[in-house]
Amino acid sequence: MQITNDYNRRRFRMGLWFTAPAIIVLLAVLAYPIIASWVLSFLRVRFAGQGLSFQFYGFKNYTDMLSNQLFREALARSIYFTFVEVVVVVFLALIVALMLNHPLGRHAFFRVVLLVPWALAPVANAVLWKWIYNANYGILNQILVGVGLIEKNIVWLGSPLLALNMILLADIWKAVPFIALLLLAGLQNIPSYLYKAARLDGANTWQQFQHVTLPGLKTTLVISIVLQSIWALKVFDLIYVLTKGSPADSTVLLNYLSWRETFSNLDVGYGAAIANVLFVMMFLLALIYIRALRPRQTGERAG
């Protein structure tokens, strides 16, 4: 802001006064924990006496982290989890959004039903899936055995790759509705005359989707991908309730590992270092998100 005269200077000061409470709250709830997390990651923190004891540790937490096989595995699993979830969620959500945008699917009932999984509390959702996946009396086994797809019950959370992918499935189920509604809003912003013009030009349904729908959804898709990436990276509740990282740490993702080191093993500095890796990944995604949301300047339009 350029202050050119006394009026503007007073106006700026007054503005600061009025925004100060919000700025203070933001600093307290956002800036302080972020800074504290970075500071903690350079310390060895011990539970001793009253409160904690601190010892400067340099980059030891980070070097330990990078040389730790479990961290590297958790990072790889987090990337796999995020990539697959984003691809599947956005694909399914797009199909759902297209169906809801169709005249037959525009009834409010469908949107309300669609919102149910998203509206469920995360832990309630996790408990629900715990029952669904139960090896003995879970409904998934009952259905699959009932229709003859499998001969005997499967322990869905009992082997490493299967357990990870079943958690992924549960998270996808919860994530699709919100992204579908986001994409639906994007679809409804595409002017109908563009479709009319495309049809006049002889475009078939696929060509309309390719040349009108997808370009019109570009910004919404970027926002969906970024938001879903952030949410997938920070998955915790499902792991905590369903597997606790088991079997044999095969469902330990970064967020869960950070929690385990911080609260279970009380290695606060090391846990903070892991959390900071997640922070950097999410911060980069947030930058993309902000860029996608930025209003387009004149001349920036696609030609």
Next chain:
Amino acid sequence: MNTNRNLTHVSRRGFLKMAGAGAAGVAFSNLLAACAPKSAGPVVLKVLVPAAPDPAPPGVAKFSEEAFAKWKTDNNVEVVYEAPPWPQLHDKMAANFASGQYVHDVIYNCGWVPEFADYLVDFVKDLPKELVDDLPPSSFSTVTWDGKKLGVVFTLSLLTLFYNKEHLEKAGIKEPPKNWDELKGMAKQLTGGGQYGWVLNYGAPEGIGGVASYWMCFLQQAGGKVYDANGMPAFNNEAGVDSLQVMIDLMESTDPGSISYVGINDATNVFSSGQASMMMNWPFMWVPANDPATSKVVGKVGSALLPAGPAGTASIDGTDAYTIAKLSPNPDKARQLIEFYLDKEVQKRQVLDTGWLPIRLSVLNDPEVQAAAPNAAVVLEQAKNPYDSFITPDYNAVTTAIGVEIQKALAGSQSAAETIQNAYDQVTEIVKKRG
């Protein structure tokens, strides 16, 4: 219009002045209130315990409510409970202690006493002698650190064997297994037709009730220990390997879902539905397993000592204890509250109404208690044998390291010997880091 504007106009400067004056007024009145002499109201004790059905005191669990109300009146005490589900307790305690602030007076502990020893009061020496003499001396082993007794166990909670008497009878088995060979043989015999000989929750590696702690039972039955006299790992030996091999051998007769069950209730449900014939469990199980609302095996449950290994039978301790925070402003009242929790009549109602056994020997031997909880005698007998839980300040890290390796062995991806070697190496690193 102009008149109205003059009447209602408040300049920015004026607004800020008024706001400042208002804030100063509020601050001043708060200061006066803080300086005013306090009325002699009841002492407030803040207590952190698990929610029922985990072991909870009167006021959280439904027992001894009248006695509790009377105690509070007689002692001019108000008790404020925070009773989250059990899995949240450790995190809450860690966050509270890390803050360096007073949060609770009395705190439930379960295997975390060494971990939080610096924050707890050495109060057992101040308990009445008559009370301490009525507690099993071994019950203090898991709440003692650096020679200080920092807690008092309030329920005798050792793992024992539970079995389905009907299943055993149908299979022509007259008595529950007494040793490892019988255990493996009977489990195999009892498996088939959608029924399993054995079930347990192997899904969570860490903590009391995690897969590592179950292995510690077998380890002691084999004559092994987790640590030597110097506190260094001492399980990379025959006892360590043999004890794990029993668990591996049992897997062919174990409910395959066991590897995915993360809590004891998951396994208990399988047993209570009649789908499994044997398991080891805590004494609390007696009540839900004989409750028609939650069980299909009412009246069919038997309890016995854990099958013996080469060194005899052995178990682990659930270590449910009450402790007092160092920052408590009322440590004496807090101690008196714990004494109330350990009162004979309260202990008796604890077992009769909730199923959690008492810790007081006189109550355990009470005929009424033994009639209502037939497993009490078994637990008492089990307590005559080793039941070390090998609690250390880094218990969670140690049991996570061991438990994850054991899970690999139970899944068949590595041998017992490889598992014990890997676990030993990791625990050695953890102990060295303890410093």
